Amino acid sequence: MKPHVSPPVFTGRLHDPRTATAIGRWLGAAFLVCFVTGLISHFMQHPPGRLILPSRPVWGYRLTQGLHIASGIAAIPLLLAKLWTVYPRLFTWPPVTSLRHALERLSVALLVAGALFELATGLLNTAQWYPWTFSFVPAHYAVAWLVTGALLLHLAVKAPEIRAHWKRHASDALATERRSLLRALTAAVGAVTLTTVGQSLTPLKNLVLFAPRQPDHGPQSLPVNRTAAQAGVGRVHDDEYRLVVTGPRPYTLTLAELRALPQHEADLPIACVEGWSRSAHWSGVRTADLLDRAGAPPHARVRVVSLQLRGGYRVSELDRTHARDPLTLLALRLNGDELHPDHGYPARLIAPNRPGVLQTKWVTRLEVLS
Ligand SMILES: Nc1nc2c(c(=O)[nH]1)N[C@H]1C(S)=C(S)[C@@H](COP(=O)(O)O)O[C@H]1N2
Ligand SMILES: [Mo]
Numbered sequence: 268m269k270p271h272v273s274p275p276v277f278t279g280r281l282h283d284p285r286t287a288t289a290i291g292r293w294l295g296a297a298f299l300v301c302f303v304t305g306l307i308s309h310f311m312q313h314p315p316g317r318l319i320l321p322s323r324p325v326w327g328y329r330l331t332q333g334l335h336i337a338s339g340i341a342a343i344p345l346l347l348a349k350l351w352t353v354y355p356r357l358f359t360w361p362p363v364t365s366l367r368h369a370l371e372r373l374s375v376a377l378l379v380a381g382a383l384f385e386l387a388t389g390l391l392n393t394a395q396w397y398p399w400t401f402s403f404v405p406a407h408y409a410v411a412w413l414v415t416g417a418l419l420l421h422l423a424v425k426a427p428e429i430r431a432h433w434k435r436h437a438s439d440a441l442a443t444e445r446r447s448l449l450r451a452l453t454a455a456v457g458a459v460t461l462t463t464v465g466q467s468l469t470p471l472k473n474l475v476l477f478a479p480r481q482p483d484h485g486p487q488s489l490p491v492n493r494t495a496a497q498a499g500v501g502r503v504h505d506d507e508y509r510l511v512v513t514g515p516r517p518y519t520l521t522l523a524e525l526r527a528l529p530q531h532e533a534d535l536p537i538a539c540v541e542g543w544s545r546s547a548h549w550s551g552v553r554t555a556d557l558l559d560r561a562g563a564p565p566h567a568r569v570r571v572v573s574l575q576l577r578g579g580y581r582v583s584e585l586d587r588t589h590a591r592d593p594l595t596l597l598a599l600r601l602n603g604d605e606l607h608p609d610h611g612y613p614a615r616l617i618a619p620n621r622p623g624v625l626q627t628k629w630v631t632r633l634e635v636l637s
Contacts, residue, residue: 282355286445288425288432290349290452295418297342298382302415304335308540309408311622314586322592325619326546329538332622333467336542339389340463344455346382348448371424378417381410393541394479395492466543480543486607489547492539492623495608498575500629508613510597514561514635522613526599528552533594539623549617551598554633555591563635565591571616572632583625584636585618594619597630 311320311328321327363369388399388407397403422429465471466478475481480490495501510520520528530550538544558569569590575581589595595618599606606612611628618626 280441281445281448282352283441284428285432285439286441286448287349287352288429289445289449290345290352291429292433293452293456294342294345294349295422297338297345298414298418300334300338301342301385302411304331304338305408305411307331308335308622312540312624317586319586319588320620322589322595322619322621325535325594326538327620328622329467329536329544329546332538332540332542333464333544336389336393336467337460337464339386340459341456342382343386343390344452344459346386348452348455350379374417374420374424378414378421381414381417384410385414395541463542467538469545478543479541482543482545486609487547487602487604489537489545489601489610490539490543491609492541493578493580495612495629498573498578498581498629500573500575500608502608503574503613503629505613509631510557510614511632512557512561512635513633514558514563514567516560516562518561525552525597525614529556530599531593531596533596533617533619535594535617535619537617537623537626538621544623548602549596549598550600551596551614551617553593554585554595554597554616554618555593557597557633558590558635561633561635568636570632570634570636571627571630572634573627574629574631580624580627583616583627585616589618589621592619597633 308328308331310318314320363372385407388403391397392403392407459477461471461474462476463478465473465475466480466482469482472482482490485491505522508522510522510525512518512520529552531553532548532550534546534548536544536546554569558567563569566587567590568587569585571583571585573581585595595616597614598611598617599614601607601610606615611630614630615628616626616630
């Protein structure tokens with residue numbers, strides 16, 4: 268028996284299990300997509316051990332990270348509606364009837380707190396706004412596991428109610444009201460999705476109202492996450508620039524020498540973890556060619572080092588698949604022109620199926636790792 272609801276009396280009628288289940292399945296689906304795509308993003312940025320990641324399809328990360336942000340944003344109205352439906356249960360009396368009930372309530376409290384934390388921090392991260400002192404990535408990652416665990420427990424505890432309401436076709440007294448609520452909720456999810464998803468789904472870019480970035484805004488029609496000034500990279504003087512490639516046969520190139528090497532072209536997206544992505548036309552020197560010249564063994568990993576002196580994104584690592592992919596370039600040109608300083612002049616890495624944070628700008632060293 269469920270404990271009875273004590274006064275205050277709730278007059279809204281849709282605080283029933285069937286409505287909670289109807290919203291819950293969409294919320295659950297959004298969380299599942301968000302969790303799986305979040306794990307993909309995490310492992311692409313922090314490969315466990317020597318995991319070799321695929322470099323194809325070139326748009327793989329663009330898709331998974333676009334889905335991560337879109338499902339997270341869609342989950343916001345869904346979570347608010349779900350909380351509205353179930354909040355009278357906060358006031359059940361007596362608050363705890365047994366140990367099992369206490370544990371169940373504790374797990375729901377964790378679930379709600381964790382879910383709110385994930386959606387709030389994720390949303391603020393898309394705007395690069397960090398009004399807190401902890402480090403976003405580890406906190407967002409750890410709480411994702413907590414929420415997923417609490418969610419599985421919640422589904423197990425509620426299995427009988429879910430089963431009872433999942434496939435009940437006969438309409439009950441609340442059917443019409445519930446349908447209106449669900450229609451309004453669908454409209455809300457549609458609205459937040461359509462006004463943000465254009466940041467990664469370029470055909471819808473003109474509908475972007477609330478996403479922090481317009482895919483077209485930025486030098487050379489490509490957004491910039493961190494400008495040269497923000498990264499502390501001053502004006503790069505052409506005659507002072509050097510590319511150093513280490514390895515069995517290390518060498519150094521001037522910018523003129525780099526430009527004189529065979530140039531290749533690639534259409535590849537920048538897909539930022541924060542949810543925006545944009546395809547662009549790049550040209551430059553294949554990293555495979557640069558590594559061959561240094562006598563790097565075919566299985567070598569490569570550390571890519573920026574002129575930037577401080578900050579987390581000044582260094583990235585290429586696994587052997589990405590390092591040898593013919594589409595992985597040390598790009599010198601973007602959309603037909605030399606790179607803008609904010610896009611990494613004079614040289615930046617661009618590789619297929621790779622998070623934006625790893626597409627290192629202002630590259631000055633390639634270190635062959637044994
Ligand atoms: N050296 C360096 N490279 C960097 C960054 C950085 O801060 N420093 N930012 C990364 C991030 S988060 C993204 S999304 C892409 C953005 O590239 P763009 O500014 O050319 O669009 O560059 C990446 N390369
Ligand atoms: Mo990014």
